[in-house]
Amino acid sequence: MLDLVWGDEIAQRIRLEDLRRLCPCAVCEGTRAKQESSELHVISSAELSASASVVNITPVGRYAIQIRWSDGHDTGIYTYDYLRSM
Secondary structure, X not given: OEXXXXXXXXXXXXXXXXXXXXXXXXXXXXXXXXXXXXXXXXXOHHHHOOOOOEEXXXXXXOOEEEEXXXXXXXXXXXXXXXXXXX
């Protein structure tokens, strides 16, 4: 779980599986878009590695975090707005 406490003191818990599956990088977004337009569901690498663990979390400016996953994926920039909407 990723536990967050926002400036307005609202606490939020996000499952790591959801963070990995909903990675906002261009590759993962493109894969999800292709899946939605197809009748055949092919299991994506993000779904296969949804159990990947977090290796490192790095702040990106004052607006986001970048997560490095144990499966080697690290291109997703999770904005605070995106995290808050989860």
